[in-house]
Amino acid sequence: MSDAETYVTADGRTIGPPIMEMRDITLKFGGVTAISNISFDIREGEIRAIIGPNGAGKSSMLNVINGFYHPQEGEIWFRGKKRKPMKPYQIAQQGIARTFQNIALFKGMSTLDNIMTGRFTHMKTNIFWQALWKGPAEREEVENREIVEKVIDFLEIQAIRKTPVGALPYGLQKRVELGRALAAQPKLLLLDEPMAGMNVEEKEDMSRFILDVNDEFGTTIALIEHDMGVVMDISDRVVVLDYGKKIGDGTPDEVINNQDVIDAYLGVSHD
Amino acid sequence: MPLQLLYGIEAAINGLMTGVMYSLVALGFVLIFKASGVFNYAQGVMALFAALTLVGLQNGQVPFAHLINTVFGTHLDRFGWHLPALLAILLAIGVMILFAILVERYLLKYLVGQDPIILFMATIGLAYFMEGFGDLMWGSDIKVIDMSMPLLGLPDGLPQGGSLWIEEHTQFLGDERFYGFFIDKLDIVGAGIAAILVISLMVFSRYTKTGTALRAVADDNQAALSVGISLRTIWVIVWAIAGFVALVAGVMWGAKSGVQFSLSLITLKALPVLMLGGFTSIPGAIIGGMIIGMGEKVFEFIVSSSWFGDAMGFTLNATENWFAYVLALLFLVFRPQGLFGEKIIERV
Numbered sequence: 001m002s003d004a005e006t007y008v009t010a011d012g013r014t015i016g017p018p019i020m021e022m023r024d025i026t027l028k029f030g031g032v033t034a035i036s037n038i039s040f041d042i043r044e045g046e047i048r049a050i051i052g053p054n055g056a057g058k059s060s061m062l063n064v065i066n067g068f069y070h071p072q073e074g075e076i077w078f079r080g081k082k083r084k085p086m087k088p089y090q091i092a093q094q095g096i097a098r099t100f101q102n103i104a105l106f107k108g109m110s111t112l113d114n115i116m117t118g119r120f121t122h123m124k125t126n127i128f129w130q131a132l133w134k135g136p137a138e139r140e141e142v143e144n145r146e147i148v149e150k151v152i153d154f155l156e157i158q159a160i161r162k163t164p165v166g167a168l169p170y171g172l173q174k175r176v177e178l179g180r181a182l183a184a185q186p187k188l189l190l191l192d193e194p195m196a197g198m199n200v201e202e203k204e205d206m207s208r209f210i211l212d213v214n215d216e217f218g219t220t221i222a223l224i225e226h227d228m229g230v231v232m233d234i235s236d237r238v239v240v241l242d243y244g245k246k247i248g249d250g251t252p253d254e255v256i257n258n259q260d261v262i263d264a265y266l267g268v269s270h271d
Numbered sequence: 272m273p274l275q276l277l278y279g280i281e282a283a284i285n286g287l288m289t290g291v292m293y294s295l296v297a298l299g300f301v302l303i304f305k306a307s308g309v310f311n312y313a314q315g316v317m318a319l320f321a322a323l324t325l326v327g328l329q330n331g332q333v334p335f336a337h338l339i340n341t342v343f344g345t346h347l348d349r350f351g352w353h354l355p356a357l358l359a360i361l362l363a364i365g366v367m368i369l370f371a372i373l374v375e376r377y378l379l380k381y382l383v384g385q386d387p388i389i390l391f392m393a394t395i396g397l398a399y400f401m402e403g404f405g406d407l408m409w410g411s412d413i414k415v416i417d418m419s420m421p422l423l424g425l426p427d428g429l430p431q432g433g434s435l436w437i438e439e440h441t442q443f444l445g446d447e448r449f450y451g452f453f454i455d456k457l458d459i460v461g462a463g464i465a466a467i468l469v470i471s472l473m474v475f476s477r478y479t480k481t482g483t484a485l486r487a488v489a490d491d492n493q494a495a496l497s498v499g500i501s502l503r504t505i506w507v508i509v510w511a512i513a514g515f516v517a518l519v520a521g522v523m524w525g526a527k528s529g530v531q532f533s534l535s536l537i538t539l540k541a542l543p544v545l546m547l548g549g550f551t552s553i554p555g556a557i558i559g560g561m562i563i564g565m566g567e568k569v570f571e572f573i574v575s576s577s578w579f580g581d582a583m584g585f586t587l588n589a590t591e592n593w594f595a596y597v598l599a600l601l602f603l604v605f606r607p608q609g610l611f612g613e614k615i616i617e618r619v
Contacts, residue, residue, distance in 0.1 A: 066497060092499030104494035106487045108551075117487050121499035123480050137479075180498060 007043060009236045009251065016044030018077075019220050020065070020188060025074035027060055034060040035071065036244045042188065047214050048222045049235035053264065056241040058224045059101060062190050065222070066098050067091040079187070093121045097186035099177045101193045101224075107166035111176050114165055115151055118183030119144040151179045154216075155209060171202040175209070182213060189213070191223035195230060203227065207234050232256065240264075275576065277445050281452045282572040283565050288458030290564020291465045292527070295520035296541040297548065297556040298468065299513045304550045305476075306485045306509040307379075309390040313398035315538030317367075317514060320405045322521030322530045324366050326416055327409040329359035334408045356420045356428075360518070367514030375507045383502065384492065402535055411532060416525040429526050430456035461523045468519060469557050472512075476553070485509060543599035549612020558610065567594040 005017050018041035027035040035057045042048045050058045063069040065076070067088040076083045078094065086094075097118065106114050123140055152158055155175050160168060165176050174194060181189055194210065195203045211234055213219050225231050231238060232252040240248035240255055242264040248255045255261055296318060303311040311317075327334065331350035339347055354362070378397065382390055418428040438451030476482035487495045488505045496502060524534055540563075548559025571590045573579055580586040602609065 068493070068496075087501070088493075088496040089499045089501045092497055098497050100494065100497075104491045104497070106490035106494065108490055109483075109486060113483060113486075117483060117495075117498045117500070120480065120484065184498065 007046075009046070013236065015046040015236060018042065019044040019079055020222075021075075021077040022061075022065075023075040023077065025061075025064060025071045025076070027057075027064060027069055027071045033244050035064070035241075037074075038241070038244075038246045039074075040239045040246065040249055042220060042222050043237075044220055045214070045218050046220060046236040047210065047234055048220075049231045049238045050222065050224050050241065051226075051228070051231055051238060052241035055243070057244040058241055059192055060244075061241070062098065062192050062222070062224060065188075066096055066190055092184070095121075095184070095187035096190065097181035097184040097188075098190035099174070099181050099192055099194060101196060103170075103173045103177055105165045105173055105177055105180070108164060110162050111157060111165055111168070111179075112148065112152070112161050114176055115148050115179045115183045116144065118151075118180040119148060121184055147185070148183050151182045154182070154212070155179050171198055171205075174198070174202075174206065178206075178209065182217075182219075185217075186219065189219050189221045191221060191225075193224050193226065195225060195227055203230060210234055272444050274445055274449060275578070277449055277452075279569065279572055281454075282568045284452060284454060285458070286565035286568030287561050288455065288462055288564070289568070290544075290561040291462040291557065292458070292520075292523055292560075293537070293540050293544050293564055294557045294560025295461070295465050295468070295516065295523060296537050297544040297560055298465075298472070298553065299516040299520065300541055300545055301548075301550060301553055301556045302472070302513045302516065303509055304545075305553075306489045307390070307506065308387050308489060309394065310387070310550070311513065312391065312394040312538065313401060314513065314517060315541065316398040316401045316405070316535040317370075317517035318521035318524065318537065319530070319532065319534040320370075320401050320521075321363055321367055321514065321518035322416065322525040322534065323405050323409040323414070325359055325363040325518065325522065326414040326525070326530050328362050328366075329354045329356065329417065330414075332409060337410060338407055355422075356418050357422060360522075363518055364515060367518055368511045371507050371510035371514050374510050375503055379506050380503065398535070398538075402532065406532070414525075414530040416522060416530055418522065418526060429460055431526075432456060434459065457523075457527055461527075464519060464523065465557060468516065469553055473553050481505075481508060540595060543595040545609070546599040546602050547609055549609030552609070552611035555609060555611030563595045563598065566598060567591045570594050 007015050009015060020042040021039075022041070023039050025035055025038050026033065038057075038061070050061060052058050060069060064071050067086050067090070070085050078096075106117065109117075123144065124136075152161060155178065157172065157175055157179065160172060160176075165173055168176065178191070178194065181191075191210070195206050198206065207230055210221060210223070214221055223235070235252060237250060238248070238252055238255045239246060240258070240261045242260075247264055248258040248261040250258070296315060299314040299317065300311060303309055303314070326332075331352040331354070333339070333347045333350060336347045339345060374397065378393055379390075382393055416428075419426055420428075432455065433453045434456050437454050440451070442449065442451040444451075476485060484495070484500045484505055485508070487498070487500060488502060492502060495505075520537075521530070521534065524537060528534075544556060544559040544563050546559075547562055548555030548557070567590065571588075571594070574587040574590055576586070
């Protein structure tokens with residue numbers, strides 16, 4: 001199915017051709033194989049979930065995609081081109097933004113400044129113009145500021161615009177982190193457990209934001225999540241990892257009925 | 272006004288000015304600490320090295336002359352030029368930028384993500400290396416710095432000596448035994464330069480993209496990488512700016528007391544300044560410096576005076592050597608983050 005240009009999901013949405021393809025990725029840390037020979041793709045405009053029990057290699061996979069880790073074997077294809085080994089900041093410049101499992105915000109800075117850093121990859125003026133604070137630098141700042149304000153409106157965090165993020169409650173910090181990633185207007189958005197540690201209400205909010213981002217901006221999203229209910233609700237396709245191997249790949253319904261997945265992830269069924 | 276009080280005020284003002292000079296060194300520490308969480312022990316030596324380089328380039332000294340002469344039996348000494356101060360300053364800035372690039376490439380690059388203590392140890396190593404390297408390169412004799420800049424209206428170099436204008440205009444405060452406040456013109460210039468540096472650095476760090484990137488890197492390396500900030504570029508920029516601040520501090524101290532190797536010891540005076548002002552605050556470095564500078568002069572003035580001796584039955588001398596450290600100790604006990612530092616909050 002990965003050869004087809006478009007793909008129709010279970011709920012009737014049409015999603016585009018693959019934007020990112022992982023081909024036979026193997027990642028080792030010394031003698032430990034974190035990811036072994038895994039291939040899957042992420043299609044343009046879809047919400048792709050990566051699930052699996054603890055230690056399955058989900059976060060490692062995300063770190064491979066955004067360049068924190070470099071796999072020993074395998075190829076990564078992004079937007080039709082094979083990607084050379086790159087630094088994480090170069091990958092960010094290519095249009096891949098992410099959030100972290102343990103929130104990684106700039107705690108001393110305000111919400112606004114944090115989200116503004118998401119615009120860095122789009123800022124082109126050099127240090128000279130910035131110092132003068134006139135001409136191109138000023139224009140650019142205004143443009144970027146508009147996008148940032150849109151993100152702030154979108155995520156409904158106007159009230160905490162000037163608050164240092166270190167002082168915010170956990171749920172809001174997660175939202176700011178999502179905002180920073182969104183501000184980059186990424187081609188691919190990686191979310192590492194966006195709902196970990198949230199209560200039901202916060203989870204519902206976050207799910208809504210993720211769906212809205214995907215819907216309104218057409219952003220391709222790959223996410224890791226433990227809450228199976230959420231995963232089944234919001235994702236178009238799911239890839240399941242266990243002990244560094246891929247054991248399932250398909251729509252939520254396909255995956256949930258896959259015997260390997262049931263055994264490995266949901267526990268052996270007793271009916 | 273009584274003579275004693277006037278002398279006390281004079282001591283306080285002079286202390287303030289000296290304090291600003293401490294701040295110039297402390298500023299370099301704050302910059303690097305803010306951007307990388309590293310206490311750069313080499314900051315004082317960087318000031319020394321920058322000043323040595325400036326004087327060496329200006330006087331056309333042959334670098335490593337002593338070494339070359341010893342090895343090859345030659346008699347090299349000078350190239351025979353004398354550069355204008357402005358040109359020499361520009362060249363010295365160039366050398367400090369090169370220094371920043373080399374430090375990043377051969378030191379910091381290998382230490383990314385290590386504990387702060389490891390980076391701190393590396394800067395201690397760097398400090399001693401540079402001290403020896405500076406000696407080898409430029410020689411260890413005390414050098415006079417020549418800052419004559421006709422282009423900037425300073426044909427005789429930085430103004431030195433007491434300001435007559437201030438003396439004349441403050442004479443009226445006391446009786447005929449009082450000649451007015453004695454304030455060194457060089458100190459006033461130093462204070463002015465420090466003010467300009469602080470304001471421009473604050474504006475830079477708050478309102479430019481690079482400034483925000485610096486703060487971002489300081490907060491979280493990984494997150495910074497993930498939004499597309501190159502750590503290595505940022506580190507080079509920070510060290511280059513710290514090198515520039517070191518050059519300014521080196522020139523000011525060099526103009527005050529000659530460019531000599533004891534200059535590297537001002538690191539130790541900058542430490543209490545940082546503890547007072549907070550390691551992460553640029554204005555804190557300045558205020559901390561002024562409090563320390565003024566405090567130690569006024570304290571010395573009081574405890575060594577005869578009326579203190581009459582009242583207490585003893586006098587203290589040479590308190591300037593330890594006053595700053597005791598004050599810093601008190602701050603560590605009662606306000607460990609300093610006056611302006613970010614409060615450290617640990618969520619459990």
